[in-house]
Amino acid sequence: MQFQHDYFSAYDHLNLTRDSEGVLVAEFHNNGGPCIMSAQGHTEFVDAFYRIGQDRDNKIVILTGAAREFIIDVDWSSFGDVSDPGVWSQVHDEGVQVLENISNIRVPVIAAIEGRAHVHSDYVLLGNVIVAGEGATFQDVAHFAVGVAPGDGIFTTWSYRAGAGRAEAFLLDPKPLPARTAQEWGVVAEVVPNGKALSRARELAKLYLKAPEVTRRNTRVHFIQPLKERIVHEVGYGLSLEGASAAALARSMKAQSESSAQKGKVA
């Protein structure tokens, strides 16, 4: 397709490699080290997953992270003034779009997780099957832990796969959730020795490749449809609620710092 210029090398936070059978590995990273979410990454991932989804030469997609981690933290400051509605409008639009774009990858998606999946594990839960190293942990350090409502899909996906009760407690009192517990909850499909998640994901990919292409594509389409509908239904609103929450936090922090500065001046 002529519209697909070379996206493989287009992103600073995503290494894309594809083998001869069409198994694409998308590795999140920061300069080759563990990925930290930022505004730039947010924008990149929207584009990257769209192109990945449109490229019919991708036969299986594996999501993973560099340096035996997935995404370990978020750099909220990179997003600028989140109390500015114009700034948040972009976060909202991109935040919905990236999840729709991963949903629209119409081939099986496997997640291979090592270490910390502490930010945007919703990307992971859009995979059909999650393989995790035994030391992997899931957490949400980007929302309630720092005073922001978890509205960007993290609840929708965890609620969908783990059940709402677990998701609510997990997000309100965020602590590392071991891979084994995530497996008991029905989220992780397989726990493997540390460092073996990607190789096991490749084995599964090989297995899936035995089915005809239309079978693989249509299986993905069928499996992801109910979650895609929930994302389309819930995440825009969630991100709006998160935006108001982030704006409230930003205002109160600004008020506090001005008040401190004022006190400093006075003193």
Place this chain on the structure above:
Amino acid sequence: MQFQHDYFSAYDHLNLTRDSEGVLVAEFHNNGGPCIMSAQGHTEFVDAFYRIGQDRDNKIVILTGAAREFIIDVDWSSFGDVSDPGVWSQVHDEGVQVLENISNIRVPVIAAIEGRAHVHSDYVLLGNVIVAGEGATFQDVAHFAVGVAPGDGIFTTWSYRAGAGRAEAFLLDPKPLPARTAQEWGVVAEVVPNGKALSRARELAKLYLKAPEVTRRNTRVHFIQPLKERIVHEVGYGLSLEGASAAALARSMKAQSESSAQKGKVA
């Protein structure tokens, strides 16, 4: 708000107390002892939860029961002749409304459960997080056990949080479900020593209070929305089906007692 007259002391079956940080504890009871559901309580709870939801001075809401029990039984006779469509019309309208009103409490809701939650545990499952004493048990003694279809939200909430298969078996063959099993099912978030549920709930409340108010409110709004939609979608119909079932039961019991009386006369 001027419209909110003093609701704290308005209810016979609900003790309401609020600390200086806005943590409201709503304690179900009968004269200070364990709560038994009745028509009067049914009507009260509709009003109480509406006012609790509208009062923006409530920052966190904790649901609990008096005397180390939640709700232990139902007094069906207090509802009058449930085969009278006019009587059931009120049960239907109130039954939908009370669940919508709890859903519309737009601050985190924690349930602290000790002892028997054997009636209207659906109220409990509308909390975001459930803390249970290790001796707590869940059961539904108000429906199938006495010959009535469980249509008032008990299935909707248990199905939402525990999965449909567990909910169906649990409601068709009602036996006490231990807190630990409810935790394995993803319904109870934390099991604590007996008598410690409320104090643990207060700790969680303190934790949640660290987040800005808009964050707390919007997190609740986002988390409860899918269950609220299911309630709006399912519970009216459920209560209608339950009403027809209750009417059939009432008629058969009346027929039996008339037949017995008749036999008595004859003899």
Place this chain on the structure above:
Amino acid sequence: MQFQHDYFSAYDHLNLTRDSEGVLVAEFHNNGGPCIMSAQGHTEFVDAFYRIGQDRDNKIVILTGAAREFIIDVDWSSFGDVSDPGVWSQVHDEGVQVLENISNIRVPVIAAIEGRAHVHSDYVLLGNVIVAGEGATFQDVAHFAVGVAPGDGIFTTWSYRAGAGRAEAFLLDPKPLPARTAQEWGVVAEVVPNGKALSRARELAKLYLKAPEVTRRNTRVHFIQPLKERIVHEVGYGLSLEGASAAALARSMKAQSESSAQKGKVA
């Protein structure tokens, strides 16, 4: 019901009168003249429609306006700083709640419209039947016309009753819509001579009163359910989008006025 203190005289912007047959007329007004929407009214209406809905002595409800108008304008300034997330949080919560509360009036609701229904005609469209004087007009002067996204239910209700295409054009380029056109669109049921809307509504009320009470209540419940589900599904998000839009507008107006002031200083 003991919890229902005397709500008939509780509101500054709503006259409530009920005849001996239980036909309640709710008349929107400002000091007896045409109603202008304000923050105070917004809060009042939430409470008023809840109580109206809960009071089983109301057999039919008629919505109308004083002085041969419905609601003619909005006082945006009364809402305070809408770019403050704490302020908008209340608008959001009330805005959803008021529409749910009107939906939860479980007896037939008739709207009797004269003059301008230029603000919150969504309240009108929650009636089962709308009777309009031939000079009545519908418009939305509170949203796009002043630079705010129409997210508070005005689109949801107009789209539901008039069709989406008409609703979108009507709200993006707001001009007075004559009663006759609203009738052609399927929104208004009957057009009557000016000044006769309320008396025709009373005639319809009398007609409906011939049916048994359960019939009247259940008919309303059945008819409103699909719109209620759309409201629960759409309006929270809509109000969040409207809030961000109002905040953006407020910021740009503040920036403009500061820039003007600055220029004044400089000069």
Place this chain on the structure above:
Amino acid sequence: MQFQHDYFSAYDHLNLTRDSEGVLVAEFHNNGGPCIMSAQGHTEFVDAFYRIGQDRDNKIVILTGAAREFIIDVDWSSFGDVSDPGVWSQVHDEGVQVLENISNIRVPVIAAIEGRAHVHSDYVLLGNVIVAGEGATFQDVAHFAVGVAPGDGIFTTWSYRAGAGRAEAFLLDPKPLPARTAQEWGVVAEVVPNGKALSRARELAKLYLKAPEVTRRNTRVHFIQPLKERIVHEVGYGLSLEGASAAALARSMKAQSESSAQKGKVA
């Protein structure tokens, strides 16, 4: 299919004839005259439309009525004591099932209407295309007009095709709706001279038969799906609400007649 015994001659209230091209005409009748709805017919139609839907030799289905009428009245008494929950349980189950069965006719359905479609015009509105004689009228004489809530699909189908506002007014104040008005509302596709509806329906059938069979079947499946989903979602609840309403009416009528009888005795 061996399971399909000869259903063509199985029904007292439905004449079934099929031409060589597979165009099945289903004609509602009472002894060859205009059809009057009864409990027996209700049960028959469930079975008939199921078999019609399963029989792949039916290529097009035309619904019509005998003697230049559709269904002109209902014999409520034939249903027995509708305040008996066991009786209404059957009405409920059949009432949902018949609409699902018509929806599951997976070939184009054309309705050819002459005269009065005054009962169960919801059957008509499950057709893809409605052709009406210019003197045809639609009305609902079976529900609100006699004090019963219109919950059996009549609102769902009219709301779906005509819009909710029109449907609500039409059902609350039932008067004959001329075919031309129904056409303006988007319900009737074509108005033809009296007596020509069936022949025009046959012409349309011939037109549709030009398309391949899979095209015809899949077009029907696609077109009916949204209405089928609304029926599955709404009509069970609607029938429950109607049942409670009918029971209330029956009780009040019984009370009145007993009170008259009592007065008679006393006097």
Place this chain on the structure above:
Amino acid sequence: MQFQHDYFSAYDHLNLTRDSEGVLVAEFHNNGGPCIMSAQGHTEFVDAFYRIGQDRDNKIVILTGAAREFIIDVDWSSFGDVSDPGVWSQVHDEGVQVLENISNIRVPVIAAIEGRAHVHSDYVLLGNVIVAGEGATFQDVAHFAVGVAPGDGIFTTWSYRAGAGRAEAFLLDPKPLPARTAQEWGVVAEVVPNGKALSRARELAKLYLKAPEVTRRNTRVHFIQPLKERIVHEVGYGLSLEGASAAALARSMKAQSESSAQKGKVA
């Protein structure tokens, strides 16, 4: 009901027996041995479950299999050329209809499973309660294992009862799932010694029979409604995706065999 000819003896692959209390046992089989799914069975089951659902003399329905197995395999060849759209049209229509028909059995449905439920375990998951012998296993040998997309309801039902993550992994890498694991997943309600599933199901049936008939029927109606809505919403599309997948497989197999034949000729 006169339309119900004697369906008890109508099916080659389903033994139907009913005791004096109305407990119907439907036993899947092939000549008395373990059932193997075929095109003939597919067509039969549609009809059988419809009649079972319509027959109000059935008070409880138990689904089970002959010879201590449920359904052990599928004979894909019996369906003919699945790449012929006319052939698949029938599979699609029947496949949706059979699941709707089981959903429309409006009395409690219990599944008693021994041995292999390796094909169409979706039928099993439409039961309210599943009792399994400890040696029972669940698997899907009919879809991905042979290169076909699992779109016929197997994902919808497993996702509904076990959670989506488990369902996806289970269907993509199909291996026998022991009854105990299915119980941990919330799918199986009770595990009993081998050979005891049916007798335990009969005990449960006896228990349920204590409730009034309307209670039993309405409980089923209420419990199955959310799954029925998912089936109506998802399975038609799923079967279409499966059909395209099966057609692709058939074409590639045909191409391979032609190519082999060609090579054979050449050689």
Place this chain on the structure above:
Amino acid sequence: MQFQHDYFSAYDHLNLTRDSEGVLVAEFHNNGGPCIMSAQGHTEFVDAFYRIGQDRDNKIVILTGAAREFIIDVDWSSFGDVSDPGVWSQVHDEGVQVLENISNIRVPVIAAIEGRAHVHSDYVLLGNVIVAGEGATFQDVAHFAVGVAPGDGIFTTWSYRAGAGRAEAFLLDPKPLPARTAQEWGVVAEVVPNGKALSRARELAKLYLKAPEVTRRNTRVHFIQPLKERIVHEVGYGLSLEGASAAALARSMKAQSESSAQKGKVA
């Protein structure tokens, strides 16, 4: 955004021009003449509307056609062998994606239609407002008219905006629908003299530009959400049904031509 290479000149069938205020005009064409739909265009439009939607410099989007026509015909042969599931898989994936991508243009979309909108008028109906020249006509020459089921969004969008009854008749018996009739149906917002649609659309764009950017974006997001949800819900299945229908047609045509050829040979 770096990922957006210069898409303005990337498409053979879409001219893109944008004025200094950010009003983008997207003009469908074939070599500057009226647009004819083809496989190449289908692929292009997916990409084009995605980029248009992602480019935040687009403030308003106007859809129109070259040479005073919209899209006048379809070149089915360009799609290749539609009975090959691999071929249709791409049509399915693209067909869903293009409608989602237009829905995800998060600024007001205006359609300016002259002449024939006889193919893919669903693109048009994804606009918020449609302006049509008085000679414009709508029709669907690509589906039922040539023996294919109209499943690609044409029914979903027409049903959403015009009502299901009109949409079904319009698609089953496709004839040119005048702009005035489309206006009466609520689809077209304004009818203007021939040749004036685009200039009127530009006037509306200017009007909308007065609102702040967040207002414009959020208004679009709110207005399109219900239709976007219907598209996500319905169109994948619709396209699958259409694919099976197209395959059946292709097979029957091939069989006919082979049979003719055979007869030729024989003779």
